[in-house]
Amino acid sequence: MAQMKFMCDAERCIECNGCVTACKNANDVEWGIQRRRVVTLNDGEADEMSISVACMHCDDAPCMAVCPTDCFYKTDDGIVLHDKDLCIGCGYCLYACPFGAPQFPKQNAFGERGKMDKCTFCAGGPAESKEEEYQKYGSNRIAEGKLPLCAEMCSTKALLAGDAQDVADIFRQRVVHRGHKDGAWSNNPQASTDNLAYDAARKG
Amino acid sequence: MTTITMTSQRSERPPWLRNVFQRGWRMGILLLLLVASLGMAPLADAQADTDREMATAAPGISAEQWRQVRSGETGPNYRDSRFDSNYNLINASGETWRQIRNRWVSPFGLIAIGGMIVVIALFYFIVGRKHLDEPRTGRKLFRWSLLMRSLHWTVASLFIVLALTGLNLLFGKFVFRTLFGDAVWAWMISASKVLHNYLGPLFGVLLVVLLISLLKDNIPKKHDWVWFKKAGGLTGKHHPDAGFANGGEKAWYWLLATVGLVVVASGFVLDFPNYGQSRDTMQWANIIHAVGALGLTAVALGHIYIGTIGTEGSLEAMTTGYVDETWAKEHHNLWYEEVKDQAMSEEEIAALKSNSSGDASASKPS
Numbered sequence: 060m061a062q063m064k065f066m067c068d069a070e071r072c073i074e075c076n077g078c079v080t081a082c083k084n085a086n087d088v089e090w091g092i093q094r095r096r097v098v099t100l101n102d103g104e105a106d107e108m109s110i111s112v113a114c115m116h117c118d119d120a121p122c123m124a125v126c127p128t129d130c131f132y133k134t135d136d137g138i139v140l141h142d143k144d145l146c147i148g149c150g151y152c153l154y155a156c157p158f159g160a161p162q163f164p165k166q167n168a169f170g171e172r173g174k175m176d177k178c179t180f181c182a183g184g185p186a187e188s189k190e191e192e193y194q195k196y197g198s199n200r201i202a203e204g205k206l207p208l209c210a211e212m213c214s215t216k217a218l219l220a221g222d223a224q225d226v227a228d229i230f231r232q233r234v235v236h237r238g239h240k241d242g243a244w245s246n247n248p249q250a251s252t253d254n255l256a257y258d259a260a261r262k263g
Numbered sequence: 264m265t266t267i268t269m270t271s272q273r274s275e276r277p278p279w280l281r282n283v284f285q286r287g288w289r290m291g292i293l294l295l296l297l298v299a300s301l302g303m304a305p306l307a308d309a310q311a312d313t314d315r316e317m318a319t320a321a322p323g324i325s326a327e328q329w330r331q332v333r334s335g336e337t338g339p340n341y342r343d344s345r346f347d348s349n350y351n352l353i354n355a356s357g358e359t360w361r362q363i364r365n366r367w368v369s370p371f372g373l374i375a376i377g378g379m380i381v382v383i384a385l386f387y388f389i390v391g392r393k394h395l396d397e398p399r400t401g402r403k404l405f406r407w408s409l410l411m412r413s414l415h416w417t418v419a420s421l422f423i424v425l426a427l428t429g430l431n432l433l434f435g436k437f438v439f440r441t442l443f444g445d446a447v448w449a450w451m452i453s454a455s456k457v458l459h460n461y462l463g464p465l466f467g468v469l470l471v472v473l474l475i476s477l478l479k480d481n482i483p484k485k486h487d488w489v490w491f492k493k494a495g496g497l498t499g500k501h502h503p504d505a506g507f508a509n510g511g512e513k514a515w516y517w518l519l520a521t522v523g524l525v526v527v528a529s530g531f532v533l534d535f536p537n538y539g540q541s542r543d544t545m546q547w548a549n550i551i552h553a554v555g556a557l558g559l560t561a562v563a564l565g566h567i568y569i570g571t572i573g574t575e576g577s578l579e580a581m582t583t584g585y586v587d588e589t590w591a592k593e594h595h596n597l598w599y600e601e602v603k604d605q606a607m608s609e610e611e612i613a614a615l616k617s618n619s620s621g622d623a624s625a626s627k628p629s
Contacts, residue, residue, distance in 0.1 A: 069324045076344055091346075098352045099342040100328060107340075108328055112352065121361045128452045129436040145449050147456040149432070150536065154546045155357045159350035166536045170460040 061222040062118075062137040063180055063201075065210065066230060067111045071217030074099050074109035078209035078218050082113070085181060085208035086197025092162045094178040095209055111209070111218050113178035114139060114160035122152035122161060136201065137223075138180040143195050148172035180220070181207040349541060360546035368550060369433060372557035376430075379561040383568045393574045395589050402606040403585035404599070411476065412581055418473050421466040426560045428455035433553065460534050467527035474520050480507045481516040486597070506597040515566055518559065526555040585612060 074097050082088070082095045095113040100106075116139045123131040123139065130145035131152075141152075150172055152161040163172035183199030186192035192199060200207060210220035219226045331338075335351040343350065407415070431439070432455055440448040490496075490503040490510030503509075508516065532540060532548035540548075571578050576590035588606050591599040607615070 069328075074342075079344055093345045096343055096345040096348060098344070100331060100340070100352070101338065102340040102342045104340055106325065106328060108324055110352065121357060124365055125361050127432045127436060127456075128448070129440055142445075145445065145452070147453050149456055150545070151549075154542055154549065155361045157354050157357055159348070159354055166539075168535050168537050169464075170456070170534050170536060172536065 060135045060137075062224075063116060063221065064137070064223040064226050065113065065115055065180075065207075066219045066226045068217045068219065068230060068233065069108050069110045071215045072097070072109040072111055073215055073217070075214055077212055077214055078111045081208040081212040082178070085200070086179075087193070088197060089164050089176060092164060092176050094160075094162070094176065096159070111213075112158050112160075113209070114156075114180070115158055116180055117157075121155035121157065125151045125155045127151060134182060136180075136182070138182045138201070140179055140182060140184050140196075141175065141177070142185050143174040143176075144185075146174045148174060150175075152177075178207075181205070349539075354542060356543050356546055360550065363550055364553065368553045368557070372553065373434065375557055375561040376564070379564045383564060387568070387572070392572060395575050395587075396593060397589045399576075399590075400588040400606075402588045402608055403612060404588060404591050404602055404606050405584060406580045406586050406591075407584045409584065412584060414469065414473050414476070415581060418466065418469050421462055421469065422563060424462055425459060425466055426556070426563070428459040429553075429556055430560070431455040432459065463527075463530050463534055467530065470519065470523055470527060474516070474523075477508075477516060481513045483513055483517075486510075487513055502593050502596065504597055505595045507595060509595060511569070515562065518562060522555045522559055526552055526559060529555070 076097050079093060079095050079097060083093065086094065088094055095111060097109055097111050099109040101108065116137060118137070120131065120133070120139045122141075123133070126141075127149055128145045128147055130142045131139060132142070133139055148163055148165075149170065150161075150163065152175060153159070153163070160177045161175045162177065163175055165171055165173040179196050179199075181198055181200035183192045183202065184196035186195055189199075198208075205211070207220045210218045213219075219229055332352050333355060335353060335355050337351050341351070431452065435448075435452060435455070439451060443451070484506065486504040486506070487510040490505055491514075493503040495509065495511050496502040529548040529552040533545055533552060536545070569577065570581065574594075576587055577594075580586045580590075588599070588603070591602075
């Protein structure tokens, strides 16, 4: 089975917010909720950098680990989904998430937050019917054999979605082509691609 | 004539076409430039020196930027496309919170509460109930007014509900989801959260009222220290000195007045996200709340044991409002000395109750 991952190539992202718009459109997300966001560091400076962020469907997902209702589950494709019928809106997933992915429709007194909403990798969620699924979680493009719309519509192909291996291969190729010594994998001891990119750069 | 025709012909042309004619020469030059540049592109490529290009190209994403991301610093030129977002790119403290909560608070909270239950059970089966040393005299002393008893039992009930729902929020998923299935579990955990969030503030307010009304009886005295050194009478033959409240009761009071209020305060931080407090604030509030509440729950088990099956004659103080003379003499000798002349027989109390239509215990008989 595939291990679905997003990857945003920060050197390609031009902060067009196309992914944000595509996501909202594909999933008909509730007003006030924006499953994907674009963050820009050092805006207007020489080292400006933008990156598109949403749920990264972690291998060891902190939201799953802290959820009091145990409403999260991982699909066979490694996509982290949650059951809105179980969600009590406590906000713990938001405290734990490294990417600020979980959002709540409300933020009222007595911890009334409503049901948590987050990126589903366009894989919907648990529901009785397709209509209910769309209404609660948005589209299920994965079931139709399609990748998330944000990545599909990215104009510079900065945002990549798909099997982790494929995504890594594409990115590695890019890094080799750019000739960076360590690409974007620096300080990541787990990335075996580190050496690959380094060697390739030396050969070039 | 010709001139006129020309003019009329020209005037028949739509304005946009006229513009094209007028600007035609400029567009021609532009086109020429475009074609020329296309022709020159491969030429430039052939001369490309990748090493030199790398040296002069605009920098890519540097290690400095990833450090910035990891540290969570945002700076004045940080932008987030989400409309009201106050989040940095990477919530690094989230993992810290998760580890503290899941690795330390959860297991040690369970150990504290489970350990307390085991210790109390062992104490009960080995040492057993603390009976009165002397027989009861049958004469009673007034100890708790109806108002104080109502307040105590309201706060106590709320405490128990909050403890149970809180424990369910922390540990319930390991037990009840598999036990009862999703339908019951969804209802159970949702009810837990709602009860916890709505009764919590009520508990907080009533706890403050209770603490204020008990303050004057719980000022620490010198004999309380002696009480502690003798472990409340567990060591030695005689009960150590105690006033209206003994050393243990005062310790429980001051634990609630400190840790209890901290738990209430941190609970308010978690319960009212409408004030826009940050994730980081709520992470810490959650840890403080959980540690304090688990500790209080463990100690409360001791309080409940001592107040009910642990000591003969204690529970009736909080249910009827009256205690036996013997109980007062043994457990609160200094208080007994103050009020011993106010002791009443059962008949006198009954008469007092019927006189004031069953509300005798609401006010201290004089």
